[in-house]
Amino acid sequence: xWVLIIIxxxxxxxxxxxxxxxxxxxxxSFTKSISxxxxxxxxxxxxxxxxxxxxxxxxxxxxxxxxxxxSDSLNIQDSTxxxxxxxxxxxxxxxxxxxxxxxxxxxxxxSIDSLKSxxxxxxxxxxxxxxxxxxxxxxNQFYSTLSNIGxxxxxxxxxxxxxxxxxxxxxMFDKYMYFNSEVEYxxxxxxxxxxxxxxxxxxxxxxxxxxxxxxxRGFSIGIDLGIIQSPGEYTNSKSDDNKVFITGQYYTxxxxxxxxxxxxxxxxEVQENGGITNDSIFEYNLQPDRAIMPVxxxxxxxxxxxxxxxxEQYFNLLKPKSKNxxxxxxxxxxxxxxxxxxxxxxxxxxxxxxxxxYAPYAPAIDxxxxxxxxxxxxxxxxxxxxxQGYSADKLSEVFNLSFGAHYDFIEQTLxxxxxxxxxxxxxxxxxxxLKLFKSSYLKANANLIFGDYNGGDFNINVELDQFLxxxxxxxxxxxxxxxxxxxxxxxxxSEYQSxxxxxxxxxxxENILKIAxxxxxxxxxxxxxFTTLNNYTYLxxxxxxxxxxxxxxxxxxxxxxxxxIKKFGVDTRLIYQVSSNSDILRIPMFVGIMNxxxxxxxxxxxxxxxxxxxxxxxxxxxxxAYMPELRRFYIQNEKKIGNYLYADVYVTLQVKRASLFxxxxxxxxxxxxxxxxxxxxxxxxxxxxxxxxxxRFHD
Numbered sequence: 001x002w003v004l005i006i007i008x009x010x011x012x013x014x015x016x017x018x019x020x021x022x023x024x025x026x027x028x029s030f031t032k033s034i035s036x037x038x039x040x041x042x043x044x045x046x047x048x049x050x051x052x053x054x055x056x057x058x059x060x061x062x063x064x065x066x067x068x069x070x071s072d073s074l075n076i077q078d079s080t081x082x083x084x085x086x087x088x089x090x091x092x093x094x095x096x097x098x099x100x101x102x103x104x105x106x107x108x109x110x111s112i113d114s115l116k117s118x119x120x121x122x123x124x125x126x127x128x129x130x131x132x133x134x135x136x137x138x139x140n141q142f143y144s145t146l147s148n149i150g151x152x153x154x155x156x157x158x159x160x161x162x163x164x165x166x167x168x169x170x171x172m173f174d175k176y177m178y179f180n181s182e183v184e185y186x187x188x189x190x191x192x193x194x195x196x197x198x199x200x201x202x203x204x205x206x207x208x209x210x211x212x213x214x215x216x217r218g219f220s221i222g223i224d225l226g227i228i229q230s231p232g233e234y235t236n237s238k239s240d241d242n243k244v245f246i247t248g249q250y251y252t253x254x255x256x257x258x259x260x261x262x263x264x265x266x267x268x269e270v271q272e273n274g275g276i277t278n279d280s281i282f283e284y285n286l287q288p289d290r291a292i293m294p295v296x297x298x299x300x301x302x303x304x305x306x307x308x309x310x311x312e313q314y315f316n317l318l319k320p321k322s323k324n325x326x327x328x329x330x331x332x333x334x335x336x337x338x339x340x341x342x343x344x345x346x347x348x349x350x351x352x353x354x355x356x357x358y359a360p361y362a363p364a365i366d367x368x369x370x371x372x373x374x375x376x377x378x379x380x381x382x383x384x385x386x387x388q389g390y391s392a393d394k395l396s397e398v399f400n401l402s403f404g405a406h407y408d409f410i411e412q413t414l415x416x417x418x419x420x421x422x423x424x425x426x427x428x429x430x431x432x433x434l435k436l437f438k439s440s441y442l443k444a445n446a447n448l449i450f451g452d453y454n455g456g457d458f459n460i461n462v463e464l465d466q467f468l469x470x471x472x473x474x475x476x477x478x479x480x481x482x483x484x485x486x487x488x489x490x491x492x493x494s495e496y497q498s499x500x501x502x503x504x505x506x507x508x509x510e511n512i513l514k515i516a517x518x519x520x521x522x523x524x525x526x527x528x529x530f531t532t533l534n535n536y537t538y539l540x541x542x543x544x545x546x547x548x549x550x551x552x553x554x555x556x557x558x559x560x561x562x563x564x565i566k567k568f569g570v571d572t573r574l575i576y577q578v579s580s581n582s583d584i585l586r587i588p589m590f591v592g593i594m595n596x597x598x599x600x601x602x603x604x605x606x607x608x609x610x611x612x613x614x615x616x617x618x619x620x621x622x623x624x625a626y627m628p629e630l631r632r633f634y635i636q637n638e639k640k641i642g643n644y645l646y647a648d649v650y651v652t653l654q655v656k657r658a659s660l661f662x663x664x665x666x667x668x669x670x671x672x673x674x675x676x677x678x679x680x681x682x683x684x685x686x687x688x689x690x691x692x693x694x695x696r697f698h699d
Contacts, residue, residue: 104189107184131650145679148232154172165449166423168410178243185247191699195695222247239269258313260311266304274300276681300628301351306345310339315336317336318390332390333387335388345375353370353500384402408427410452411423417497427447439467440466457488462481489547503544514531531554531556592617597610598612610652610653622637623677624679664688
């Protein structure tokens with residue numbers, strides 16, 4: 001099948017243009033999928049497993065409606081996921097899936113652990129949140145950000161970051177990047193393509209492509225590409241974000257050996273304006289033309305590039321049973337696996353060091369120009385054994401065990417430093433999962449770090465899922481989690497230097513204890529997170545690292561769900577959160593997201609229409625300010641933001657596999673209340689129209 005794609009922006013200037021063309025030539029050279037009826041890993045039983053829970057690790061909350069939320073805060077390959085099949089979900093929510101369903105598409109994420117655990121995620125075909133095209137808002141999320149899409153961001157909902165080893169990520173651009181832990185490996189019978197395009201004001205464009213197909217029996221390839229380009233309303237606020245991963249999978253016919261691999265590349269190129277110079281000009285609407293409103297920086301830029309590859313292989317120690325062997329193994333010898341991951345980071349900040357914006361800080365090393373160039377490389381080798389083999393033995397149905405070790409080599413070069421820093425770390429890890437009785441599932445994993453910088457760090461995580469009632473009488477599900485972590489602060493806080501900022505600190509380990517619980521019944525969920533922090537490390541109001549040695553706590557209580565009321569519905573998420581030390585950890589007390597919609601079939605049930613209002617709100621608080629040269633947020637004591645309702649109105653139409661939406665975003669900005677900041681000195685964008693389209697192909 002030939003597909004003609006017309007994109008109304010100059011993709012030829014994009015570094016992925018050649019890649020897209022070559023890839024589609026390859027696609028079109030195959031007219032049929034070989035062995036289409038033999039899916040590599042399609043199961044005849046349910047695809048739903050406990051690891052396919054709608055648990056959202058970004059905000060430590062739950063998300064409904066199959067909107068799996070991605071995060072790099074817990075590396076999947078470090079979590080040593082183990083795959084005891086969970087108790088069955090209530091009969092009413094089990095999907096009716098058979099091998100004959102050639103349109104069925106699912107994927108596993110990150111590593112072979114997910115494959116062995118049968119942690120398959122179905123693709124999201126719902127239009128419930130189709131209008132939430134911005135990664136910062138999709139899945140009822142809400143982030144503090146700057147005055148354009150594609151820029152740095154920080155979650156309004158407090159989220160601790162648990163890391164394993166030397167942390168190369170700053171988490172400031174996470175939602176616009178891909179990470180190895182969230183790479184999707186698709187499982188399908190026939191080729192699958194998903195195209196999405198959104199067009200906004202000021203030549204804003206967003207394009208996404210997903211493609212996967214089996215080239216020959218046992219071998220499949222895939223690509224996931226995302227492009228965001230937006231000049232922005234304010235001076236020097238342009239964003240140009242590109243991300244892509246290419247995957248390959250191969251499994252022998254008897255599934256004794258398998259290998260997965262990916263190549264990944266993210267490129268974030270953004271302009272930095274330092275915010276508007278005078279908030280009064282905006283708040284009194286003295287200059288309605290945002291393009292000529294004065295800003296602090298006129299030529300500064302940030303460039304972030306992450307690239308690398310990942311290859312993981314497994315080998316089942318026992319031969320598979322013959323077709324004539326009707327006996328059931330009591331114990332499987334399991335599998336051994338080896339993975340290699342290479343990651344390279346480049347972060348470059350350029351600008352004029354003599355701008356008045358930077359005058360309050362340390363003198364510049366180079367007064368003629370700022371060129372902060374940071375380089376990081378990590379090579380990780382992982383060896384592991386797991387008792388998960390063919391999942392046909394009695395023991396693996398109730399008990400799984402895995403253990404192994406990472407060996408990391410890290411090379412880092414700081415800006416204005418010609419000396420490379422080399423670090424070596426060994427990280428043993430283990431995981432266990434148990435099926436208790438008929439309705440309980442317990443999972444635990446731990447790791448310990450030996451070596452440079454992070455030596456002595458450890459993480460212990462225990463989770464319990466309890467299904468209440470029976471398959472015929474569903475009383476919901478209870479989820480409980482306990483996480484204990486001791487880790488060094490990010491390398492950034494210990495030693496760093498740029499043209500204006502430099503320090504060398506000897507901090508203690510951060511200690512984090514998190515207790516979480518949630519109860520889900522049908523379409524509603526409620527729960528809490530209670531986190532204790534000790535030696536919390538942050539940037540103070542002088543933009544210098546500081547460690548608070550005394551313990552303090554963060555309490556979060558949440559409720560959320562998609563509540564149907566005949567043809568109407570309310571898709572909402574409500575979070576109450578409070579920090580016992582608001583001087584150093586500042587978060588809004590309340591965050592609310594609500595999608596009030598009407599949905600109905602039209603045109604004799606040939607199409608589905610959904611229209612509604614999207615409302616976002618957070619209470620007033622002293623939000624962290626943003627420092628462009630560091631790509632970080634820091635404490636400030638001058639300006640509160642919040643206590644403003646953001647309102648969108650939208651219409652979505654779905655016809656078979658095609659979906660369209662039109663949205664008038666932030667329409668209430670015309671009401672005259674010019675206090676809508678998403679970060680101090682960074683106003684949100686004014687009212688604007690969006691048009692979006694998506695089309696899925698299964699051939």
